[in-house]
Amino acid sequence: MKLSHWLIFMCLMCITVSTSAQKRNKVYEDYIHKYRGIAVDEMKHYRIPASITLAQGLLESGAGKSELARKSNNHFGIKCGGSWDGRSVRHDDDARNECFRAYKHPKDSYRDHSKFLRSGARYAFLFRLKITDYKGWARGLKKAGYATDPQYANRLINIIELYDLDKYDHKGGLEWAEEFPNPHQPYLANELLYVVARRGDTFKSLGKEFDISHRKLRKYNELPKDYVFRGGEIVYLEEKRRRATKDHIAYVVRSGDSMYSISQKFGVRLERLYKMNNMDPDSPAPKVGDILRLR
Known part of the structure; x- marks a missing residue:
């Protein structure tokens, strides 16, 4: 076999081997x-x-x-x-x-x-x-x-x-x-996905962006049907948990805090937050400096 023919033959063999190696499994x-x-x-x-x-x-x-x-x-x-x-x-x-x-x-x-x-x-x-x-x-x-x-x-x-x-x-x-050219940045709290609402957002618009029922979004965030986003609110895309992570055992109440804002901050269901602290929705609001259990 001439050298030129041998080289062509080897090239064809390499191509065959390469193609075989790339065969789908x-x-x-x-x-x-x-x-x-x-x-x-x-x-x-x-x-x-x-x-x-x-x-x-x-x-x-x-x-x-x-x-x-x-x-x-x-x-x-x-x-x-x-x-x-x-x-x-x-x-x-x-x-x-x-x-x-x-x-x-x-x-x-x-x-x-x-x-x-x-x-x-x-x-x-x-x-x-x-x-x-x-x-x-x-x-x-x-x-x-x-x-x-x-x-x-x-x-x-x-x-x-x-x-x-x-x-x-x-x-x-x-x-x-393409439909959402300026999408919301997702974050994590308590190993749960959330976004920060913008002024003009609605449950329906957020639900469409993240392919979640707007009714579920309201339920996850414990908000009424007629709630209007002002911008800056934490909006969970998953149901909140019964307690916070091990890194957050307790929380010292600060100015401007409410039981709801604390439940959102740490991804804990509001009713569980009340229960862990021997409180109910009719209890006086926590005062600055109070210590609340988170787990």
Whole structure:
């Protein structure tokens, strides 16, 4: 065989091998089909590209086949950390017998992943990127230390491009971004998502932006139907909890505080706040300097 023919043959072989290596995996496709709706929903709420969420889920969980995903519904390899007080399991990773978070349902894992990124100071710079910049997000996650694998960003990008996951950042997600060109910035309190209302906001407009029933928004925030936002109010997008986090055991009342404003500040249901402090709605308002229990 002439050298030129041999080179052509080898090139064709390389192309064939490369194409074969890039062939889609049905297990991956099944995982994407199963969880893409959740990923898009998380994108709408937390501004994390659905493509990144899906690629991380695929990579971290082995498309849902890893022991951690199968037995503990942990699809993102999130370890317990100092603030975690939920269910946990022990699993070998960078070290032996490390503590990992465990969830009742994979959807809980997706929500915790969103909160993990949104509340982590080292990931804050990612939220200045465009929601369609999956390459920037992938490289940023590696830079922030999400994973120790030096090829982590490239692996995410390759998965996204092989399975066309970035279409989920556009389809529906892009239409939503165009409809709300100045979206509300989401924050976390008591591990709950909230936004700060602007003058002119309504329950319906906020509900449409975050795909939540306006009736649920009123219920979550314990506000009457005819309430008019003045701007500056905390508006929870999830139901408030029965108590505050371990970091907030008690609160010293300040000037301008009310039982309602304190319940909103710490994400605690108003009736629970009254009950924990042996009070009821007819009780005198707390005075400046009073100490209220939050848990």
